[in-house]
Amino acid sequence: MxxxxxxxxxxxxxxxxxxxxxxxxxxxxxxxxxxxxxxxxxxxxxxxxxxxxxxxxxxxxxxxxxxxxxxxxxxxxxxxxxxxxxxxxxxxxxxxxxxxxxxxxxxxxxxxxxxxxxxxxxxxxxxxxxxxxxxxxxxxxxxRSRVLSRSGAQAGDCIMVSGILGEAAAGLELCRSGRLESTRERWPELLKAHLDPEPEIRLGIILAETGMVKAMMDMSDGLATDLAHLCRESGCGAEIEANLLPISPSVRQAAAELELVPDTLALSGGEDYRLLFTVAPESVDRLLETVKKETGRKMYKVGRIVGDGGVFLLEDGRRREIGDQGYDHFR
Structure with missing residues (x-):
């Protein structure tokens, strides 16, 4: 089919x-x-x-x-x-x-x-x-007053993710390549991201309680595809800035060894199970301060919501469409 x-x-x-x-x-x-x-x-x-x-x-x-x-x-x-x-x-x-x-x-x-x-x-x-x-x-x-959905994003919103991207995808590719034992020693965090992800329940509740999040979803299929889902439900588009993608040194090192592109792992690798959400630009600093105080964690801005449909990557002065590049069971 x-x-x-x-x-x-x-x-x-x-x-x-x-x-x-x-x-x-x-x-x-x-x-x-x-x-x-x-x-x-x-x-x-x-x-x-x-x-x-x-x-x-x-x-x-x-x-x-x-x-x-x-x-x-x-x-x-x-x-x-x-x-x-x-x-x-x-x-x-x-x-x-x-x-x-x-x-x-x-x-x-x-x-x-x-x-x-x-x-x-x-x-x-x-x-x-x-x-x-x-x-x-x-x-x-x-x-009822705190429920979040995919359908509340608006043009001008900042696009945020709750952590490093591409770790689970890198861990999977290392396992596929037969590097399981060496990965345990060199990049245990990549192996854990693939084998034993942590649901961000407490963070989700904190974000909802701020009243500042417009739209939110979890990331299972990769940033590009999941953001495309959010944009379709919200009736908008998105621009991701390549230089803002939160990619760890471990992901970059593993990608180099596997001859893969780090940005591809972050955008379409999937199974990050981070939270993807949008916030009005005037609320970002206050939200980041609240999350830092409650959890000690850093959130990352990766782009902005735009009025026209589609998900685009801004890189080296170019704007190219990247939506739906992530995991699809039937592709």
Whole structure:
């Protein structure tokens, strides 16, 4: 089937009823949003991880895979400024999967949930001819006055990201190239970014509470593609400045060894699970000060929202379109 992932989603979206009882937001954001009463909104999100597509069991320890399976779903709740509460886990397992692998996976999954005080409340299991397939659903909540979405960006806003980009992509490429052991010694942070990402739940709540963030989402497919998603939902475009991309020395060193371009890892590598958000320029300094005070962390400006559609990279005096260059299951 030669059709882009985005087009599949849009076809489903067009076929669905536009409204449903208590539905605040449906297809198109990190979570579905449902009005629950008492000023609270319910957040629902689900993701699948499939062996050979999202992970390689030969180098991904099952305990860390369990942590990651939870983290990538918790990240969607963070993107809305919410708090995760409950989760469902479904497993399709081939006969060859050993009990030790399953126990380690469940241990890692529950570790991640315990850290964020999230309860595992159900799911499903099925025997599969392969490969291993994992499906996780997370239910969370957020105050109606603080919920964030992808659709609030406006021309003139500054585009911000919550951390270094390209680490997970670099870690993945190092594993693919057979450099797992040397990476443990030289660039452990790149390996961790790929194998054991951390959901930015606390930061998402802090950003929502500032009241200064216009639009927000988490980054799973790479800055270029994820920003294109945000711009489509907001009805705007974006310009990224290449010289502002937050790329660490480790990413640059690994890219050089792998003969890859660091900017490509940052723009389209994917699985950063950072928060991507927009802020009015007059609010940036105040927001940065608040985040620094609350978390000790630095946020990075990477560009600005513009009125015309598309995502563009500004580099060496040139402006070229780069939207949707990130990961797509159907490309």
């Amino acid at each position: 030669k059709i882009a992932e985005r087009e599949i989603i849009e076809r489903i979206r067009r076929s669905c009823p536009k409204t449903a009882k208590n539905l605040v937001a449906g297809i198109g954001d990190d979570c579905a949003v449902i009005a629950r009463g008492e000023g609270l909104l319910e957040l629902l999100t689900t993701d699948m991880l499939m062996e050979g597509i999202h992970f390689n069991a030969t180098w991904h320890p099952p305990e860390l895979l369990g942590r990651k399976a939870a983290a990538v779903n918790l990240s969607d709740i963070a993107a809305m400024g919410g708090s995760p509460k409950y989760t469902l886990l479904s497993l399709a397992l081939p006969e060859a999967v050993e009990e030790q692998w399953l126990e380690a996976f469940i241990s890692g999954f529950l570790q991640q949930l315990s850290f964020w005080n999230v309860a595992l409340v159900g799911g499903d299991t099925v025997r599969s001819p392969g490969p291993i397939t994992l499906s996780v659903t997370v239910i969370g909540e957020v105050d």
